[in-house]
Amino acid sequence: MLRIKNLHASIDNKEILKGINLEINPGEVHAIMGPNGSGKSTLSSVIAGKEEFEMTRGEIKFEGEDLTELDPEERAHKGIFLSFQYPVEIPGVSVTNFIKASINAHRKSQGLEDMKANEMLKLIREKSEMLEIDRKFLSRSLNQGFSGGEKKRNEIFQMAMLNPKLAILDETDSGLDIDALKVVANGVNKLRNKDNAVLLITHYQRLLDYIVPDVVHVMVDGKIVKSGPKELAYELEEKGYDWLKPEQV
Amino acid sequence: MELKDKLISSFLAFEEAFDLNSDIHELRTRSLKEFEQLGFPSKKEEAWKYTSLNSVLKPDYSVFPKKEDTIEYRDIKKYLIHDIDTYNLVFIDGIYSSHLSQTTHDKIDVCLMSSALSKSKYKPVIDNYFNKIVSKENGFTPLNTAFSKEGAFIHIHKNQLADKPIQIVNFATGNEAALMIQPRNLIVVDENAHVQIIERHQSLTNNPVLTNSVTEIYAAKRAIVDYYKIQNDRDTASLIDNTFVEQQEQSNCSMHTFSFGGKLTRNNLNFYQRGEHSDSTLKGITIIEDKQHVDHNTLVHHISPNCESHQDYKGIFAENSTGVFNGKVLVDKEAQKINAFQANNNILLDDKATINAKPQLEIFADDVKCSHGCTIGQLDQDSLFYLRSRGIPLKEAKALLMYAFANNVLESVKIPEIKKRINHEIAQKLGVSLGFDL
Ligand SMILES: Nc1ncnc2c1ncn2[C@@H]1O[C@H](COP(=O)(O)OP(=O)(O)OP(=O)(O)O)[C@@H](O)[C@H]1O
Ligand SMILES: [Mg+2]
Numbered sequence: 146m147l148r149i150k151n152l153h154a155s156i157d158n159k160e161i162l163k164g165i166n167l168e169i170n171p172g173e174v175h176a177i178m179g180p181n182g183s184g185k186s187t188l189s190s191v192i193a194g195k196e197e198f199e200m201t202r203g204e205i206k207f208e209g210e211d212l213t214e215l216d217p218e219e220r221a222h223k224g225i226f227l228s229f230q231y232p233v234e235i236p237g238v239s240v241t242n243f244i245k246a247s248i249n250a251h252r253k254s255q256g257l258e259d260m261k262a263n264e265m266l267k268l269i270r271e272k273s274e275m276l277e278i279d280r281k282f283l284s285r286s287l288n289q290g291f292s293g294g295e296k297k298r299n300e301i302f303q304m305a306m307l308n309p310k311l312a313i314l315d316e317t318d319s320g321l322d323i324d325a326l327k328v329v330a331n332g333v334n335k336l337r338n339k340d341n342a343v344l345l346i347t348h349y350q351r352l353l354d355y356i357v358p359d360v361v362h363v364m365v366d367g368k369i370v371k372s373g374p375k376e377l378a379y380e381l382e383e384k385g386y387d388w389l390k391p392e393q394v
Numbered sequence: 395m396e397l398k399d400k401l402i403s404s405f406l407a408f409e410e411a412f413d414l415n416s417d418i419h420e421l422r423t424r425s426l427k428e429f430e431q432l433g434f435p436s437k438k439e440e441a442w443k444y445t446s447l448n449s450v451l452k453p454d455y456s457v458f459p460k461k462e463d464t465i466e467y468r469d470i471k472k473y474l475i476h477d478i479d480t481y482n483l484v485f486i487d488g489i490y491s492s493h494l495s496q497t498t499h500d501k502i503d504v505c506l507m508s509s510a511l512s513k514s515k516y517k518p519v520i521d522n523y524f525n526k527i528v529s530k531e532n533g534f535t536p537l538n539t540a541f542s543k544e545g546a547f548i549h550i551h552k553n554q555l556a557d558k559p560i561q562i563v564n565f566a567t568g569n570e571a572a573l574m575i576q577p578r579n580l581i582v583v584d585e586n587a588h589v590q591i592i593e594r595h596q597s598l599t600n601n602p603v604l605t606n607s608v609t610e611i612y613a614a615k616r617a618i619v620d621y622y623k624i625q626n627d628r629d630t631a632s633l634i635d636n637t638f639v640e641q642q643e644q645s646n647c648s649m650h651t652f653s654f655g656g657k658l659t660r661n662n663l664n665f666y667q668r669g670e671h672s673d674s675t676l677k678g679i680t681i682i683e684d685k686q687h688v689d690h691n692t693l694v695h696h697i698s699p700n701c702e703s704h705q706d707y708k709g710i711f712a713e714n715s716t717g718v719f720n721g722k723v724l725v726d727k728e729a730q731k732i733n734a735f736q737a738n739n740n741i742l743l744d745d746k747a748t749i750n751a752k753p754q755l756e757i758f759a760d761d762v763k764c765s766h767g768c769t770i771g772q773l774d775q776d777s778l779f780y781l782r783s784r785g786i787p788l789k790e791a792k793a794l795l796m797y798a799f800a801n802n803v804l805e806s807v808k809i810p811e812i813k814k815r816i817n818h819e820i821a822q823k824l825g826v827s828l829g830f831d832l
Binding site for chain 1: 774775776777779780781782783784785786787788790791794795797798800801802804805
C-alpha cells in the first residue's frame with residue numbers, strides 16, 4: 146500500500162530525513178518510536194504532502210502511484226489521513242461544518258454529489274457515539290479552546306468519518322487519559338480491516354497494548370535504525386534509545 | 395473644468411432647481427463657502443497621506459440629479475436584505491424611489507430628508523440636530539451640506555423600538571456618463587429607543603460614480619443603535635462616507651462596516667461619547683483585491699467618564715489592493731475610568747498588497763484602560779496544510795482561514811440574515827462554495 150524508498154527530505158537546506166525505507170501492506174499496523182526530534186512528524190508530514198519540506202531523494206508510492214507531485218488534498222482524496230500531533234484551531238467553523246466540508250470535498254473529487262443532509266447526520270451520530278463524543282461538542286469551533294485530549298479525540302472522529310485507507314496517527318495518545326485512550330484505541334480498531342492500514346507514532350508502549358502493531362520501527366536521527374515485532378516496544382520502554390544511536394550501532 | 399469649480403458654479407442652479415427658500419438656504423450657502431476654502435483634501439494632509447483622490451476626482455461628474463429614473467425590483471433585489479421584512483428607503487441616482495421604498499410614520503418616522511427639511515412638523519428636530527456634530531476637517535462634509543437635499547430621515551421616538559430593520563440603499567443607474575451623489579442622512583434615536591439600520595451604495599453599471607455621503611446619528615439616554623454598512627460596489631464606484639455618532643448616557647451604538655469592493659472607499663467614522671456609561675462598538679471586515687482601496691479613519695472621542703469603546707478591524711488584502719487604518723482614540727481629562735480597546739489585524743495575501751496602519755492614542759485622563767494592537771501577517775501555513783490534509787482544496791482552505799480570521803467581527807452581528815448575507819458575499823467574492831453556511 147505504502148512504499149517508501151530511500152527518502153531524504155530537508156527544510157531550509159537542513160536534512161531531516163536521511164534515507165527512510167518503509168513498506169506497509171493492507172491490513173497491517175506499523176508503529177514508529179524514537180527520540181524527540183528524530184523526524185517522526187516530519188515523515189508523516191512528508192507522506193501527507195506538506196510543501197515546506199523538500200524531498201531531495203527517494204520515492205513515496207501509494208498503491209503503486211508516485212505521490213511526489215500530488216497536493217496534500219489530492220493525497221487525502223486517495224485515502225491518506227494524518228491525525229496531527231498539534232491540530233490547529235479554526236475559529237468560527239464548527240466541527241460539524243468542517244467535517245461536512247471535508248467529506249463533500251472528498252466526494253467531489255470522486256465526481257459524487259454532496260452527501261445528503263440526513264445521511265450526514267446519521268454518520269455523524271454513529272461515529273460520535275462510537276467515540277463517546279458529546280453532541281454539543283460538535284457545534285463548537287474546530288479545536289478552539291479544546292483540551293489536548295479533546296483535540297486528539299476530535300482527530301480520530303474525523304478519521305472515522307472519512308474512513309481512510311492509510312491512517313497516520315502522530316502521537317494521538319499523548320494527552321489522552323486512560324479511559325479516553327481506550328475509547329480512541331477501540332475506535333481505531335473498529336475501523337480496521339484487511340484493506341486499510343495504520344501507521345502509529347508514539348512514545349508510549351501502552352498504546353500498543355490496545356492497538357497491536359505488526360511491526361515496530363525505531364527512528365533515530367532521520368533514519369529507521371531498527372525494526373522488529375511488537376516486543377521491541379517493551380525493550381525500548383526498558384532500555385531507552387541510547388543503545389540504538391548510530392555511534393553505538 | 396475641475397470638479398471643485400464645477401460644484402461651486404453649479405450651486406446656484408442646484409438651489410434654484412429645488413428650494414431657494416428653504417430654511418437651510420443660509421447654511422448651504424455658508425457650507426459652500428467652507429468647501430470653497432477647504433477644497434478636496436490632498437495627500438499632503440496627514441489624514442490623507444495614503445489615500446489619493448486624484449483619479450477619483452478626474453471624471454466629469456454630473457453633480458446633481460436631473461431626471462427621475464425607475465428600476466425594477468427584480469433588478470435590485472439581490473442588493474437588499476430581502477429575506478426579512480424591513481423598512482426601505484431606496485434612492486435612484488440620488489432621487490427617492492417611492493415604489494421601491496417602504497416608509498412609516500407609525501410611532502416612528504422613517505421617511506425622507508427632503509420632507510423633513512421642508513415640513514414644519516419636523517422643524518424642531520432639524521433645528522436641534524441637523525449639521526450639529528459634523529466635522530469640518532476636510533471639504534467633503536461642508537460640500538455635502540451645501541448640496542444636502544435628499545437622504546434618510548429616521549426619528550425613533552422615546553421608548554419606541556423600530557419593529558423591523560431599516561435599509562437605506564442608494565443606486566446609481568449609469569444614466570449619466572459619470573455621476574456624483576451626495577446623500578444626507580439624519581438619524582435621531584430618542585431616550586430608551588432602539589433601531590437597526592443597514593446602509594448600502596450600489597452602482598448598477600461601470601460608469602464612474604462618486605458618492606459623498608454624510609450621516610449624523612444621535613443616540614439619547616439608553617438608546618440602542620445597531621448599524622451595518624455593506625460596501626461591495628463596482629470597481630468604478632468610489633465612496634467617501636462621513637458618519638458622526640453622538641451618544642448620551644448609557645447609550646449603546648455599534649457600527650459594523652463590511653468593505654468588499656469599490657474603487658476607493660474612505661470611511662470617516664466619528665464617535666463622540668457625551669454621556670456616562672455609554673458604549674461604542676466599531677468593527678469592520680475588509681476583503682479586497684485588484685487595485686481596490688479601503689481607508690478606515692476612525693475617531694472615538696471619550697468626553698465623559700465610565701465609558702467603553704471597542705474597535706476591531708480585520709483586513710485581507712490581495713493582489714495590488716491597499717488598505718489604510720487610522721484609528722484615533724481621544725480621552726479627555728474629565729473622562730476617567732474609560733475602557734478603550736482597539737485592534738487592527740491584517741493579512742496580506744500577495745507581495746504587492748499593502749496596508750498602512752496607524753493607531754493614535756491621545757489620553758489626557760489618568761485613570762483609564764486603553765489597549766491597542768496591530769498585526770500584519772500572512773495566512774498560516776500550518777493551518778492551510780491541516781485543512782488540505784482533510785481533502786479541502788487550496789482555494790477553499792484559504793477561504794476557510796479567511797473566515798476564521800474575520801470571524802469575531804461577525805460574531806457581534808445581531809441580525810442573522812446579515813450574517814448570512816455577508817458569508818454569501820465573501821464566498822462569492824472568493825469564488826468558493828463551502829457546502830455549508832457558517
Ligand atoms: N519547519 C521546520 N523548520 C526547521 N526545522 C524543523 C521544522 N520542522 C521540523 N524541524 C526539525 O526537524 C527535526 C525533526 O522534527 P520532528 O518534528 O519530525 O521530530 P519528532 O520525531 O516528531 O519529535 P517529537 O517526538 O518531539 O514529536 C527537529 O530537529 C526539528 O527541529
Ligand atoms: Mg512529532
